[in-house]
Amino acid sequence: MAERVRIAVIDSGVYPVHPHIVAARILPGVAIAADGTIAYGPEKATDQLGHGTAVTAAIQELAPDADVLPIRVFQGALRASARALVTAIVWAAEQRADVINCSLGTPNATHAALFDDAVARIGAARLVAPLVGGDDAPCWPGQCAGVVAVGLDWDMPRGVARLDGGVWYAAGYPRPIPGVEQLRNLHGVSFATAQISGLIAAGRLD
Template sequence: MPPPETVRIAVIDSGVHPAHPHVDARRLLPGVAVHRNGAIAADDTLDRLGHGTAVTAAIQEKAPGAWIVPVRVFDDKLTTTATALVAAIDWCAGAGVDFINLSLGTANRAHAEALAEAVMRAGIPVVAAREAGGVPCWPGAGDGAIGVVVDPDCPRGAFRRLGHGSYAASGEPRPIPGVPARGNLAGISFAVANVTGLLAQALANPASRSIIQKQPIAPTA
């Protein structure tokens, strides 16, 4: 197990495929699957969709020393429930992680309050999509989360702080050798992952810890 001072990142997504060449399986910790009804299943984190694997790869590229805790909320398709997301965030809060990455969100405002309450209960940075295609997403658009938007002009190795605890970053994932950028995945999921990785790398620097740890209580709206 990693020492207590090592940065741990929970990736709430479709799990991770440890054999993927862009994933450092040596830096994966045991995680869980969260079913649509909120029930927890231990160690069932194999990615069947690829999204969580690509998100994990983007984070590891930026923060290669971090430990990843996969939390699978997607099974055979990229949909889940607000109940599952709340349960996943609550589980992560008790798992001793330093960051939660949510490269996802819901446009249904009816779930905003429950998700915001889960983020505030967590008490750790929750990096999430603030909007997708101009449509607000929760919990990233709500109080407490670190909301992220796509900035196509932002270099992949940097982000822009927008104020009120939100950031803009490139939506490009880790590049695939020999494949042009336009042929790869792209979008808000990877902007979120890029910010998480960069913030985690900053957190590894003791001088940055007090700044990063203040982020969860900053409103994003």
């Protein structure tokens, strides 16, 4: 039997009992502190903010049979250090992740070399990240060579992607909730990134 695709989700963790989450496909995760320290344990990757759970749900909607490895880098707010991110990227590759979803990044170009080094160490894993941030500023690791760069296109339907100039574009809507109107999210590129990761994991993108 072929092994299932493994997707690492670098975010705020996941809340496994959420109704949109396929709990049977959630692997034991970790939390990574600002200094790069890795904390192991059954509760370390539990989401306290909701963002990682929503991103994971968007991925699982498109790739429900993939295994998800949550890596928590957001603690009390949606902020993480460059050291935490590069540690998460390298650790995910060491855990044999096929796809590494990083729905976040930094506009600080002084960290570019740090991210370039991390990307060079991930082997065959495919790192998926936003090319630019919410203010259209260049964003790392999405700017690194070899990364699957993602852009946001609100006019696209969910579950599809288009390639333009080496960048994959997708819609920014999270997984829909029945009876609740779909609204634009401030961090729409987070969910565009999740959709690209899900499509890659499902074998629907080259």
